[in-house]
Structure formats: structure tokens, C-alpha cells
Amino acid sequence: MSVRRLVALATLLAATLAPTTLAPPTHADAETQQSLQGFLPGFVTMVSESGDYIGGGLSRSYRDNISVSGGAGVVVVSAGPYSFEFAAPSGYSLTPGRYPGAVRYPFQELGEPGLSVSGDGRGCNEVSGWFTVLDLAPDRVWIAYEQHCEGGDAALFGEIRLGSSFDQDQLTVEAGVMSWPSEHPGVPVRPTPVRVANTGTTPTTVRSTIEAGANDFSIIHDACPQSLAPGASCTIHVGVTPSRPGVRLGLLQVLDDRGSRREVSLSTIGIPGRTEWHMSGEAGDWISGGRSYDYTPQQGALMGGGGTETRAWMSVDHAGDWWTASFEAPSGKILLPGQTYTGATRYPFNSGNAGLDVSGSGRGCNELGGEFTVHEATYDQGYLTSFRISFEQHCEFSAAALRGEVSWRAVDPDAPTPDTVAPSAVSDLTVEAGATTARLSWRNPTDADWVDTVVVGTPGTSPASMGRLLYDGRQQQATVTDLPLSGPYTLTVFTEDTSGNLSPLRSVTLPGGTTAPSEPEPEPSPGPVPGPASGPGAGSTGSTPPVTQPPEARAVRLVATRLSRVRFRFRARADVWAKDARGVLQRRTSRGWRRVGSRSFSDDGRMRITRRVPLGKSRYRLVVRLDDQRVISPAIRVRGRR
Structure with a gap:
């Protein structure tokens, strides 16, 4: 798993600022989704990092002939040669909130949101990423997104803002929320263009400033x-x-001399x-040539790492x-912290010994001996999330040594x-x-x-830090429109700081069909735990929909029988309740559980x-879907052999 995606995923799962509740679809929800048909004014942006297959490293924006369709929790936007597809987890409506852990639509598993940006003859076989729905109604769509193709580190990211949510009179700024992929402190991320248009009838002077977060964000060119x-x-x-680890927030302000103001x-x-x-290698060491090498992301090195409980790996690419x-x-x-593994031989030909291999730049060992020490190692469900390992390697068992230390997201004192x-x-x-x-x-x-x-709005009487985005800026007043006519509706106001912390909430509830709101009341703080940023309230995890537990009598057991070194027969046994039900065999990967086959x-x-099965140890489980419920077997381990 790439460094960026792992960090983003870990932060998303840890964030508790504004948990989003995904409501099961109602009849009204279905009507709303079905009514998303036709063309809407607004803009679509997509920014492609170097190495991203879909965008080819270019930035694009579209503002003409943008069509929208949707139904059953899915929104599809077509702009230029590209299609943007967003889906709520199966059985749930697509409502304002954050949807982390998205995979390729329409091949997502139960409980997973779907995402796919494709077009111009290009598409991903596998997708990972997230999207945030900021506003959604028959006449408006506002979504921010980030996609990674084929498990790659390079991101495709951008914003879709259409319909009445994009109402900017005589000064148009084609950005509302700008969210960049994560990066190491001190390492610049790809700059993003913001188009500004004079849609008024008189000439104007445009000024732009970073009003907050200037330690992290800057205007690098104003044309x-x-x-x-x-x-x-x-x-x-x-x-x-x-400028530092964790969530970083800021605000861009664009003004003109006619009094128009836009905040992003x-x-x-x-x-x-x-x-x-x-x-560093001693004289005579083949791999290093007797030289020393030092790399960090801050120097421009592209570095990746990962592994499992039994194997760690790291890579670096810099200046040739x-x-x-x-x-x-x-x-x-x-691999455990504090342990030294001696008698290491060349990986992957170590045949039960400790395995070691440091090679590259056209140099490698036919045979080697050495040892390594694990100083730090942390895991999440069996997968490495950080480590620090020192090593000593002797190529062709020579006396000359190559010694070093590699760190991947290790503790930084x-x-x-x-x-x-x-x-x-606010007060x-x-x-x-x-x-309205x-x-x-x-x-x-x-x-x-x-x-x-x-300022966010949500149906009902409870305050919330994630909902329909109504205002985000540094002014001290806001006018909101298109409020629902029926049922109570709550407006929640809170502040954010540069580290993503949220203030205590302040809210007011508007009874449906009346102009007499309840008195504003302070609400308890949602807590200062920073979360990922994709605009206001971005600490939300977009919580996974609850899974209804099946009756206790329903259980399934999975066993595996080896047929060859890498082929296994998986057998599942349930009871008559599973008759004709579909069983899905899944394998655990660094990106979660992935389907590898199914059978009735x-x-x-x-x-x-x-x-x-792949070489090495793997975990498998079986998922049985029945009547909108699912029964999951205990996971088992198998090992593919060479």
C-alpha cells in the first residue's frame, strides 16, 4: 500500500470529529435520486499528479454541457470525455457526508462506497480513494473526490459543483473546496489552478490572498x-x-473592486x-561501491514501504x-521490535532462514549473508504501518560489509x-x-x-458538523437558501483551526413551515481530534453503514485443502438456511478484503x-449474503509455497 493512501486511510479511520450517519433510503430519497437527470450549470475540475494513468499528469476543467444522472444511491456526472461515478454503500442513499475507503464502481463489496473516474479511452482495473458529498438535490450537486488507480501513489483529485449550489453572480471562482493528497512535511504537492472569470458587465480588478493557513498554503502564481x-x-x-504532520487547513479569498468576495x-x-x-559500504562491497547513501522525501526522493508480520520492504528512487x-x-x-535476526541469507531464496536483500541501481548479490535488527514495528490487522530496521549485509559472503538503517513512518523525536x-x-x-x-x-x-x-444544515433537530454545506469563510453573516418546507431543519455553526480542530457547536432549529426558529443553544464540543481535510467538517469518517447481525443460528465455517504448492480447495459448510445463497470468497490485502471468487x-x-493463492501467507474468509444480511466465516490462513 502506498504511503499516501495508507496515511489517509489511517487518519480517516481514526477521525471522530463529525461521524456521518448514512440513512437507509426512503421512498422520498429514491424519488430524489431518480430526478437527477439532465444538464446543470457549474464546473468540474480534475487535477492529475505525475504518474496518474487517467489524467496523464494534466489539470482539466469543464463548464459546458455537463450532464447529471442518478438513482438508487448513485450519481453519474459526464463532463467532456470523462465520466465521474459516485455510489453509496449498497442499500443506502447518497447523502451529504464523507465516504472513505471507496473502491471501483460498480464492483464494490457490501458496505463499501463506489468511485470511478474514467474516460478518453482510459479506466482503472482497481480503484481506491474517497469522496465527500457537500450538497445533493435534484437541482444541485457538490462533490469533492480523490482517486488512485491500480494501487498507485499518484492521485487524481478535484471538485464537482453544479446547479443552484454554484451561484456566483458577476465574479466566478471555479473552486469551493480544494483538498490535496497527503504529503510529507516540507515536500510540496502538485499546484492546483483556480479559474476566475468576470461574468459581469464592467471591467474589474481581481485580488487573491491566503487569509488563513499561510504556513502551509500559498499563491505561487497569479495571472x-x-x-x-x-x-x-x-x-x-x-x-x-x-508544515507539520496531521491535518492542515487554510482559506483562499478572491475579491474584486466591485465588492464581490469568494472564499475557498x-x-x-x-x-x-x-x-x-x-x-554505507566498506571498500570492496559490491552493492555500495564503498560509498554512502542518504535519502529523505524532503530531498525529493520517492520512497515507499510496507509489509506484513513476517516481511518488511522499502524502496527509494532519487536522482537516478x-x-x-x-x-x-x-x-x-x-518481525518484532527489539529482535535481531542472524544467519540471514538472500531473500527470497532463504529457505526458512531469515531473509535479507538490499540491492538496486543495477547491482545485486548472487549469494549473501548478514543480519538485521527490528527497532520499531507497528501493525494494523497484520499489516505493517511503520518500522525502523538496521542491517548488515555481506555480498557473496565477502568480508566487506554494507550497513544501514531504513525508517518508514517511524517515531520522530x-x-x-x-x-x-x-x-x-462563535458568539x-x-x-x-x-x-425557505x-x-x-x-x-x-x-x-x-x-x-x-x-454553517451546515441537516434535517431534524440534532446539531451536526457534517451535512449540507451552507457557508464556509471568515465573514460574520450568511444567507442560506433552498431550505426544506417540511419538517424541522437544524443549522449548525462551528469554527475550525489550522490543525483541523473543531470548536463547540452552536445551532438553531427551524420548524418546518414557520419563520419562528428555536433559540440558539450551545452544544458540547465534538472533541479536538484532528481528521482529514476536504473542506468543512472534514474530520468525518463517513461511517460505514451498520450491518445487521444475522440470527445466532446462522454460521458458516471455511476450511482449505492444499492441492499443490499454490492451489487450494476452499470448502464452506453452513446449513439449509444457505440453500442457493451466494458465497463470496475474499482474500485480505493491504487495501482490505478483496473478492477472489464466488459460488452458490x-x-x-x-x-x-x-x-x-499468492506466495507466502494469506488470510481468507467467506461472506454469505442473505436477505440483506451477511454471515461471515472466521478467517483462515493458507500459505503458497515455491
């Missing part, structure tokens, strides 16, 4: 002229270099931990140098102390409400690290399926 003619457009390029939220994640590669390192525990053992202090809340919140509009005013806090004030159960509740 807007002194006088922007009616109908003309210009481009501002915004850059980001995370900015966000990224600084990858935590220390990632480094150091090695490329190296890989592999470390495998002896047969029957795992020099890292700054995380900021977990929540910003102050003096008031509201004047009409039938409301005007709110408040007083902003004076905290030095305050970024913005956010027989009348007596049995099934079997034969599959080739």
Missing part, C-alpha cells in the same frame, strides 16, 4: 491582469507544502513519522539511484507536539428565517490559528471453490 474585461478569465495557481477552503494532510534511508530492501523473519517467527486544542466557538448567534431562506449572524473568535466559520451453496448448505 490575473490589472483589469479583467467582461467575459474574460484568468488563472491563480495555489500551492501547498505541509484549503486542506491537506502532513504524513506523520520519520521516513529515511541511510546506508533506485534501491529496494527486503527483510523476512525465519520460518515460524514474525523531533516532531512538533500535535495541536489538539479546539478553537473558540452572539442570531437568525432571521423565512419560508434564513439569514444568520454571529461574532467570530479571535484565536490566532482560527481558519474559518462553517447446495441444497444441504455446502459449497467449494478452487483457487490459486
